[in-house]
Amino acid sequence: MNDEAALVSRCLRHEPDAMRELVQRFQNDVFAVAFRTLGHRQDAEDVCQDVFLRVFRSLRRWDPTRPLKPWILRIAVNCCRSNFRKRSRRPASHESLDNFAVTPPKDDSAELAQEIGRAVDLLRFDHRLVFNLYHAEGMPYDQIAEVVGRPIGTVKTWLHRARLEVFRRLIERGMLEDGTLLSHSLLKNSNVSNTE
Amino acid sequence: MSRTPNDCQRFLNVVQRCLDETATLHPSELAHTEVCLGCRQIWQAAQLVEIFRSVNQPPTLPDDFANRVVLRAIEGTSAQRGREKLWLMLRLASILAVFVAALQVLHWSVGDHVANAPPPPREPILPTESDPPSDPARSTWTEPGQTVLNTLRRAVDEVLSPTRDWDVGAIRNPTSSALNELDGAALRRSWDKLRSGAETGLEPIGRSTRRALSILTREFLPESARQPDS
Numbered sequence: 001m002n003d004e005a006a007l008v009s010r011c012l013r014h015e016p017d018a019m020r021e022l023v024q025r026f027q028n029d030v031f032a033v034a035f036r037t038l039g040h041r042q043d044a045e046d047v048c049q050d051v052f053l054r055v056f057r058s059l060r061r062w063d064p065t066r067p068l069k070p071w072i073l074r075i076a077v078n079c080c081r082s083n084f085r086k087r088s089r090r091p092a093s094h095e096s097l098d099n100f101a102v103t104p105p106k107d108d109s110a111e112l113a114q115e116i117g118r119a120v121d122l123l124r125f126d127h128r129l130v131f132n133l134y135h136a137e138g139m140p141y142d143q144i145a146e147v148v149g150r151p152i153g154t155v156k157t158w159l160h161r162a163r164l165e166v167f168r169r170l171i172e173r174g175m176l177e178d179g180t181l182l183s184h185s186l187l188k189n190s191n192v193s194n195t196e
Numbered sequence: 197m198s199r200t201p202n203d204c205q206r207f208l209n210v211v212q213r214c215l216d217e218t219a220t221l222h223p224s225e226l227a228h229t230e231v232c233l234g235c236r237q238i239w240q241a242a243q244l245v246e247i248f249r250s251v252n253q254p255p256t257l258p259d260d261f262a263n264r265v266v267l268r269a270i271e272g273t274s275a276q277r278g279r280e281k282l283w284l285m286l287r288l289a290s291i292l293a294v295f296v297a298a299l300q301v302l303h304w305s306v307g308d309h310v311a312n313a314p315p316p317p318r319e320p321i322l323p324t325e326s327d328p329p330s331d332p333a334r335s336t337w338t339e340p341g342q343t344v345l346n347t348l349r350r351a352v353d354e355v356l357s358p359t360r361d362w363d364v365g366a367i368r369n370p371t372s373s374a375l376n377e378l379d380g381a382a383l384r385r386s387w388d389k390l391r392s393g394a395e396t397g398l399e400p401i402g403r404s405t406r407r408a409l410s411i412l413t414r415e416f417l418p419e420s421a422r423q424p425d426s
């Protein structure tokens with residue numbers, strides 16, 4: 001039995017130490033996905049907690065021949081999606097991007113981080129999700145496909161569209177050295193709204 | 197270096213492939229950005245996207261996060277076990293209720309059938325002096341029950357009367373040719389009575405009874421006693 005399977009079987013026996021170990025092992029990955037996708041600290045923390053409660057409830061369904069992390073992240077993505085749907089029915093709070101812990105502002109990276117984050121935050125949910133999984137979490141395409149439950153081709157298409165949209169917004173926000181506001185004709189049809 | 201729409205599209209594809217890490221930008225391809233401001237901006241934006249990870253770090257979770265989650269999970273498990281027990285009890289109770297209801301319906305349907313049955317022509321049931329005084333509910337069920345028994349007994353007697361002369365050995369051994377030598381007409385009459393008696397008695401499942409009896413007729417009656425439809 002591998003290390004993950006052993007941990008899971010201890011969790012299934014409701015051993016608190018094992019359960020704590022499982023949470024600690026994956027909490028940063030889950031929180032990062034939730035936070036980057038939802039852009040709101042408290043929502044992300046709530047979702048993160050909900051994810052682990054669901055994980056404990058459905059551990060019996062985990063296939064021990066597969067790695068645990070993508071399985072948990074898939075649950076995380078589903079929780080984020082439901083939270084996003086619920087939230088899109090209530091008024092927007094506009095506090096999301098101020099929650100980012102930005103690297104020390106030794107240059108203008110703080111502003112840069114906010115601008116990129118804002119551009120990403122305006123993407124539609126699926127595009128934002130794959131953009132974050134690829135560019136922020138550094139996940140390869142096949143793993144993203146597994147986590148979001150879509151074919152690699154779809155993931156690739158979403159990511160390419162997401163990038164064009166981010167490029168367009170960054171150019172429009174004047175974030176480039178050139179300073180000239182010029183949106184390339186290639187980016188004109190990348191306008192995608194922040195809805196599902 | 198040209199800047200036709202095709203060149204721009206080609207450059208954008210290269211940028212996507214670079215970000216996919218399936219290609220690196222060749223200096224000659226970068227030359228397009230010297231003549232095309234739009235593509236130069238795209239290239240700069242792509243470089244910002246590449247540093248996205250390093251400049252956007254999410255905050256960290258509180259130190260006691262794992263403890264809180266485990267506590268809630270354990271609480272939830274106990275609550276879930278309680279709910280499961282309750283659910284199991286509810287299911288058992290509902291199965292029992294359905295069973296009792298089915299028995300009751302069966303009881304009623306038998307009662308209705310008895311009430312609609314023709315009155316007993318002979319041997320009326322008369323209370324004797326030795327009968328203990330019965331309660332009304334008991335007598336409601338006893339009387340029709342006895343009527344059914346008497347009717348059945350008479351029907352069986354009538355059906356069996358023409359068969360008293362049959363050769364029992366022939367029936368016990370169906371391969372014997374003696375079965376075909378039986379009086380076909382008498383056999384047919386007995387069989388028809390038996391069939392109609394059973395059909396009347398089992399009216400609620402009449403169709404399947406008739407079908408079963410037709411199959412039985414086909415299988416066991418000798419050629420001489422069969423009708424074309426059976």
Ligand SMILES: [Zn+2]
Pocket residue numbers: 199203204205207228232234235236
């Ligand atoms: Zn160009």
